[in-house]
Amino acid sequence: MSMLLDVRHLSKSYRKSAGWFRYRHVHALDNISFSLQQGKTLAIVGETGSGKSTLAKLLVGIEKPDHGHILLDGTEVQLRHYRQYNHMVRFIFQDASKSLNPQQKIGQMLDDVLRFNTRMDSQQRMHKIHQTLKQLGLLNEHSDYYPHMFSGGQLQRVALARALILDPKLLILDEALTALDPSLRAQIVNLLLELQQKTGLAYLLITNHLRLVKHIADDLLVLHQGKALDYGNTAHVFKHAEHDYSRKLINSAIA
Ligand SMILES: Nc1ncnc2c1ncn2[C@@H]1O[C@H](COP(=O)(O)OP(=O)(O)OP(=O)(O)O)[C@@H](O)[C@H]1O
Numbered sequence: 001m002s003m004l005l006d007v008r009h010l011s012k013s014y015r016k017s018a019g020w021f022r023y024r025h026v027h028a029l030d031n032i033s034f035s036l037q038q039g040k041t042l043a044i045v046g047e048t049g050s051g052k053s054t055l056a057k058l059l060v061g062i063e064k065p066d067h068g069h070i071l072l073d074g075t076e077v078q079l080r081h082y083r084q085y086n087h088m089v090r091f092i093f094q095d096a097s098k099s100l101n102p103q104q105k106i107g108q109m110l111d112d113v114l115r116f117n118t119r120m121d122s123q124q125r126m127h128k129i130h131q132t133l134k135q136l137g138l139l140n141e142h143s144d145y146y147p148h149m150f151s152g153g154q155l156q157r158v159a160l161a162r163a164l165i166l167d168p169k170l171l172i173l174d175e176a177l178t179a180l181d182p183s184l185r186a187q188i189v190n191l192l193l194e195l196q197q198k199t200g201l202a203y204l205l206i207t208n209h210l211r212l213v214k215h216i217a218d219d220l221l222v223l224h225q226g227k228a229l230d231y232g233n234t235a236h237v238f239k240h241a242e243h244d245y246s247r248k249l250i251n252s253a254i255a
């Protein structure tokens with residue numbers, strides 16, 4: 001079966017200043033390989049600075065790897081062509097509300113996404129906007145709302161609407177659920193699982209929330225200082241992690 005996402009031997013280092021005219025290289029990612037099938041969820045866990053967001057940036061083509069390959073539906077992701085991945089891969093970040101323009105109505109914001117990325121006419125766009133709002137449990141009237149008129153949970157749905165309106169195949173959630181309060185998180189998680197069942201959407205879930213990982217991720221990759229320590233089926237890694245670091249991370253979370 002062909003993979004939606006196939007990452008092979010991916011490396012990326014950054015040059016960091018270490019005083020006057022001196023630099024050191026930080027290996028943000030060091031020879032990372034993994035794959036993700038359609039309709040599945042892969043969790044990436046690891047402490048701060050382990051390379052999680054770097055991985056996300058490489059996946060959407062906004063940064064270029066030093067070595068390795070990223071195959072998306074069999075085609076290599078290339079820098080500068082990232083607009084063509086706008087359809088396939090979408091991002092959602094932790095502070096969804098901050099990434100919304102406070103002076104723009106939600107309907108207008110969604111319409112811009114469609115105008116920029118598709119050739120739909122205005123009627124098709126309006127239809128798609130209403131369909132997407134409905135899919136996320138929002139109402140047509142919400143098109144006329146400004147961001148400040150929504151609750152926190154609704155805003156998270158708006159951010160999801162923006163990510164999903166182009167019918168992507170892969171959604172990258174970079175700590176997008178972490179800051180939500182537990183009941184709200186449960187709501188959004190259920191919504192995500194429902195969408196996955198209906199549409200075959202795949203998720204790359206970047207988080208340190210191990211309970212959440214256990215609940216929703218099919219596979220788990222543990223990153224530590226840019227290296228993949230443990231990788232495999234989530235239940236298996238939870239039971240039989242090879243590395244001390246992974247075991248500690250897992251034990252501390254489920255203790
Ligand atoms: N543009 C950049 N220039 C220099 N160094 C960078 C750059 N982006 C990331 N790094 C470094 O690469 C390493 C990995 O960073 P990254 O943002 O991927 O970590 P992370 O796992 O997402 O951390 P967090 O959990 O805090 O979000 C860090 O040491 C970081 O300082």
Ligand SMILES: [Mg+2]
Nearest residue numbers: 052053054174
């Ligand atoms: Mg990060």
